[in-house]
Amino acid sequence: MDFGGNLWLIVIAAIVVLIVAWLLLRPRQRIQLGDSTPLRPHMSNPRPEAEGRGLAGEAAAATSDVAGEIIKAPVHQALAGGEARDEFTRIKGVGPKFADALHALGYNRFEQLSRLTPEELDRLDGQLGPFRGRLQRDRVIEQADYLARGDTDGFESRFGKL
Structure with a gap:
């Protein structure tokens, strides 16, 4: 076995391994934005979740859309544009601006509000800005459920006349 002839191959292989390791394991640049950094349009307003349910809800909505097309059934309401919206101002404590804030975050139906989990409720409450805390204080979720x-009779017995 000629060790001198294989030495060049070993050195070249070691150099290639070192270069690949450096490319894969090198430290990545981390950028920290300060408070005075101007926000670009794609950074300032994250796209609201159309369904209000995160990635799993989006996947479920897409699946129901495709299945609905296959079996010719109206399984999903139209979303952007011609979307049916419930009148959130019927809820006690929700005015036009609060309703617009909920619509802007992708909530358009009483059913969407009534099915919020505690985690989703906290996330939504954090996004409401000046209306923070109103969902719990005015019992908006409970009213939306009625x-x-x-159930207008149950609503009126619990919260007063509509």
Whole structure:
């Protein structure tokens, strides 16, 4: 076995391994934005979740859309543009601006509000800005549950006349 002839191959292989390791393991540049950094349009307003349910909800909505097309069933309401919206101002404590804030975050139906989990409720509450805390204080979720079910008698007995 000729060690001198293989030495060049070993050195070249070691150099290649070192270069690949350096490319894969080198420290990445981390950028920290300060408070005075101007925000670009794609940074200032994150796209609201269309369904209000995160990635799993988006996947479920897409699946129901495709399945609905296959079996010719209207399984999903139209979203952007011609979307049906419930009148959130029927809820006690929700005015036009608060309703617009909920619509801007992708919530358009009483049913969407009534099905919020505690984690989603906290996330939504954090996004409401000047209306923070109003969902719990005015019992908006409970009111939306009555209105989603169409139980106006139960709503009026609990919260007063509509």
